[in-house]
Amino acid sequence: MKQDSFKRSIAFREFGDPQGSTILLCIPGILETQNSFDQLVTYVEHHQGCRLITVDLCGRGSSDWLKKGESYKMSVYLDDLRQLITHIHATHKRQIRKLHILGTSMGGILAMNLASDKMLRVKGLILNDVALSISWSGLYKLFGKFDTATLTTKIRKLSKANKIDPKLLEHIKMPRHIDISYRFNLRGINFYKSISDFDGPILLLRGEHSDLCSIIDQIELKQMVKNSRAVEVEGEAHPVSFKPAVLLEVATFLGLEKVSQTLCTDSLDSDYHKLDHYKKIYMV
DSSP, rough: OOTTTTTTEEEEEEEOOOSEEEEEEEEETTTOOGGGHHHHHHHHHEEOOOOOOOOOOBBBBBBBOOOOOOOOOOOHHHHHHHHHHHHHHHHHOSSSSSEEEEEEEHHHHHHHHHTOOOGEEEEEEEEESSSSSSEHHHHHHHHHHSSSSHHHHHHHHHHHTTBOOOHHHTTSSGGGOOOOOOOSSSSSEEOOTTTOOHHHEEEEETTTTSSSSSHHHHHHHHHSSTTTTEETTTTOSSSOOOOHHHHHHHHHHHHOEETTTTTTTGGOOOGGGOOOEEEEEEEO
């Protein structure tokens, strides 16, 4: 745990072309770290013109924990991410740039909120197994998993390695954790308002067997949001993993070109320890 005398920081990594016209910011799911994007990192690095950035939300991975008395909630994550995006724009040397955000599960909800902020200049979104609504049954299954002894034991093990703040598991089960704009409806909670003014392209990657993002959610997104496209990933649950077919969809959406046309997608397994080079920005 970091000392209270220090300013809180969030950790991120940068890969690919620092001057590429395409920027992809990856936001992990509720209990994930940025290492969940490692396979995407190795894939993108074999393509031209993309600056890839992954981030740990506060209380996870290499980012600092919140101080005693502070609560983990979505508004805190959004404030941190806005500062990171401001830093990304300020450090990007190429004047012409297209910032895209890839968000997994809760990271996708955060991505939709960030896209609605015109000042952040987000051009496109990739949503990993989350759409405009989360059904009551999906929420029940999600929070039911948080109450299992197995997951509690896992969190404790992760916290010992300074990966996840032990109090995070309690905070994410509280209603105040979702302190951003949403509406109740018969199916569950809906986040359409957060993205209603966004006119950029959206790609939804939905797991065939997902218990959080259903085919109804996929249809709703396509009906309510223009410029949206959905791909059902065969055999996948929640969230979708970055297997070759998914990596190809991401590359196509971003318009990336391979460094070598002979690159074999199946050969992208990597020694991920080589990717653990973190930078930090400090919260104002």
